[in-house]
Amino acid sequence: MDPLLVRAARREPVERTPVWFMRQAGRSLPEYRAIRERHSFFDVNRSAELTAEVTLQPVRRHGVDAAVMFADIMTPVVAMGVGVELVEGVGPVIAEPVRTSAAVERLRSPDPHETLGPVLEAIGIVRRELSPERAVVGFCGAPFTVAGYLVEGKPSREFAATKRLMYDEPRVWHALLERLADGFVEYALAQAQAGADAVQLFDSWVGVLSPADYCEFVAPWSARVLTALREAGVPTIHFGTGNATLLGVMAEAGGDVMGLDWRIPLDEGWALAGADRGVQGNLDPAVLLGPWERVESAARDVLARAGGRPGHIFNLGHGVLPATDPDVLGRLCELVRAETARERFHASGTAA
Amino acid sequence: MDPLLVRAARREPVERTPVWFMRQAGRSLPEYRAIRERHSFFDVNRSAELTAEVTLQPVRRHGVDAAVMFADIMTPVVAMGVGVELVEGVGPVIAEPVRTSAAVERLRSPDPHETLGPVLEAIGIVRRELSPERAVVGFCGAPFTVAGYLVEGKPSREFAATKRLMYDEPRVWHALLERLADGFVEYALAQAQAGADAVQLFDSWVGVLSPADYCEFVAPWSARVLTALREAGVPTIHFGTGNATLLGVMAEAGGDVMGLDWRIPLDEGWALAGADRGVQGNLDPAVLLGPWERVESAARDVLARAGGRPGHIFNLGHGVLPATDPDVLGRLCELVRAETARERFHASGTAA
Numbered sequence: 001m002d003p004l005l006v007r008a009a010r011r012e013p014v015e016r017t018p019v020w021f022m023r024q025a026g027r028s029l030p031e032y033r034a035i036r037e038r039h040s041f042f043d044v045n046r047s048a049e050l051t052a053e054v055t056l057q058p059v060r061r062h063g064v065d066a067a068v069m070f071a072d073i074m075t076p077v078v079a080m081g082v083g084v085e086l087v088e089g090v091g092p093v094i095a096e097p098v099r100t101s102a103a104v105e106r107l108r109s110p111d112p113h114e115t116l117g118p119v120l121e122a123i124g125i126v127r128r129e130l131s132p133e134r135a136v137v138g139f140c141g142a143p144f145t146v147a148g149y150l151v152e153g154k155p156s157r158e159f160a161a162t163k164r165l166m167y168d169e170p171r172v173w174h175a176l177l178e179r180l181a182d183g184f185v186e187y188a189l190a191q192a193q194a195g196a197d198a199v200q201l202f203d204s205w206v207g208v209l210s211p212a213d214y215c216e217f218v219a220p221w222s223a224r225v226l227t228a229l230r231e232a233g234v235p236t237i238h239f240g241t242g243n244a245t246l247l248g249v250m251a252e253a254g255g256d257v258m259g260l261d262w263r264i265p266l267d268e269g270w271a272l273a274g275a276d277r278g279v280q281g282n283l284d285p286a287v288l289l290g291p292w293e294r295v296e297s298a299a300r301d302v303l304a305r306a307g308g309r310p311g312h313i314f315n316l317g318h319g320v321l322p323a324t325d326p327d328v329l330g331r332l333c334e335l336v337r338a339e340t341a342r343e344r345f346h347a348s349g350t351a352a
Numbered sequence: 353m354d355p356l357l358v359r360a361a362r363r364e365p366v367e368r369t370p371v372w373f374m375r376q377a378g379r380s381l382p383e384y385r386a387i388r389e390r391h392s393f394f395d396v397n398r399s400a401e402l403t404a405e406v407t408l409q410p411v412r413r414h415g416v417d418a419a420v421m422f423a424d425i426m427t428p429v430v431a432m433g434v435g436v437e438l439v440e441g442v443g444p445v446i447a448e449p450v451r452t453s454a455a456v457e458r459l460r461s462p463d464p465h466e467t468l469g470p471v472l473e474a475i476g477i478v479r480r481e482l483s484p485e486r487a488v489v490g491f492c493g494a495p496f497t498v499a500g501y502l503v504e505g506k507p508s509r510e511f512a513a514t515k516r517l518m519y520d521e522p523r524v525w526h527a528l529l530e531r532l533a534d535g536f537v538e539y540a541l542a543q544a545q546a547g548a549d550a551v552q553l554f555d556s557w558v559g560v561l562s563p564a565d566y567c568e569f570v571a572p573w574s575a576r577v578l579t580a581l582r583e584a585g586v587p588t589i590h591f592g593t594g595n596a597t598l599l600g601v602m603a604e605a606g607g608d609v610m611g612l613d614w615r616i617p618l619d620e621g622w623a624l625a626g627a628d629r630g631v632q633g634n635l636d637p638a639v640l641l642g643p644w645e646r647v648e649s650a651a652r653d654v655l656a657r658a659g660g661r662p663g664h665i666f667n668l669g670h671g672v673l674p675a676t677d678p679d680v681l682g683r684l685c686e687l688v689r690a691e692t693a694r695e696r697f698h699a700s701g702t703a704a
Contacts, residue, residue: 157509160638160673167642207594210614210636212653242559244597245616262562264597284562286512290519301564321512
């Protein structure tokens, strides 16, 4: 039998709602911080064993239904020849921002055996160590969000240089996104081949775009990645934030499951994404910094809005904040499991 | 006769659509940069004459229908005793973030004669210099957005400390917002008394909140400011970004006109804000960095979606980006004026 998350992504009736957390591996966990005392971030990234270990830590601790690969969103572009530095407190910084045809031309196909080797190998380790009912979720940045980093040269709030390139040099823009999309297809398929049961496409900053700009400049390239995965039979989760008005057009671009942020109540977001999709989400990660009573009532609200319909995967609306108490994540997992198992029990009791 | 913008804000039929731009005064203008070569930002803020001059510059250059006061969002909290430093490339930085009852208690009523004196005096100068058909738009940060700066201590993307305070110490949070709201009522009413024809409440970062959190933690305090202005007969514009899912609840909190960002097509945003409101917006300011043909078609799309209905004020979806060519702003003004005057002419021609 396929892992719970995969069956939920196909909107099959499941025994309970699967639960995992974006950015569950990493700084919120003391066992991760212990590893980082001895190894740099890049040490972890370059070692299949350390990557697998860090990826498995939250599964062991919280019992979540998926292990999401601990990888950086810039890993595939490093494999395409871009110089990226991760600056503490800033984020990914690009030595030479990509803003010209020449810079786009220099992006090569990702080399799966060099930079990507450790991630792909780590996927194999995680898949072997994980029990079959748990899923390995592969991770790939979406062409727009990664292009935003490449064009701006660093994290941005407004993405003004990115939009200027779109408007002023649409051919350069589309050439850049095409090259990224083709590279990401290879990367994502390689993850599936290595053992990932599903792949999440992260379009974290897509919410800065109007729906019209999304359709013109982004949709075809996200669709290229999502379509390639669908044709290979790999379930996909398509995630963005600040995206309530984009949900319809993002769903058109693809995704078996649409990732929702907390800005829209889950039932309303599901209606916009379409009844033919699953949805993942959507508790505000900041709620987990507050008292348990609030976490509990917010989680129950998410579950009530999902209404036990097949296709819901419980998650936060964005990544776990580093200050989050891991015990709260564990309790939240238990709550989702207990509540949704009971729901199904009652539902089948009623049906019998 | 009242200024065009004021009549539009009341949804009266007007001879053409008023147009102005958020952050129209400032860094996009060479005449502003010339002043800043001789005077620091704080010099400008402390001088009524310089503030008035900088406020009037875009009206002279572009012929916009409103002069929006050149003031900093933190001005009223400086007047309430908070130490704020404006750090180049960062934004407002607070020496001692406000996170406790004691810190809230230390916030005093704003002193209109000291810190606020120059802004209020500048409003009088601008009102006297401006022709009567043009409006002076007063400017006030909304309690949530200003509280976000005070709690975080600096600009933030996630507002995690702000939300943690809301959830963990709701009494401290509400005391803080009450004190800010009361101070802002005084500040906004003083602006109206000094000659402002309308006041815009800027809730720039409110889009980080879920609708439920907005209703619980923010709505009552924005409503307090907007209600006081309504009771004083001052037209209000209520602006946020990233706010498509909040438009309904923000409109309930108040505002004759709801400010829309570019993430939602204007007609859809107007439907969410309610037919009993005007709307302001909503061209993506980044579009102005691109070629004129794109600016033109995007502006025509905004106007088409407004459909000439009374209550539309043309603006961007957020502030002018510093890199914007002022000539593009001028051409855009002309376009809106010519297009909407023609529309009205045709409409009355048809009716005759």
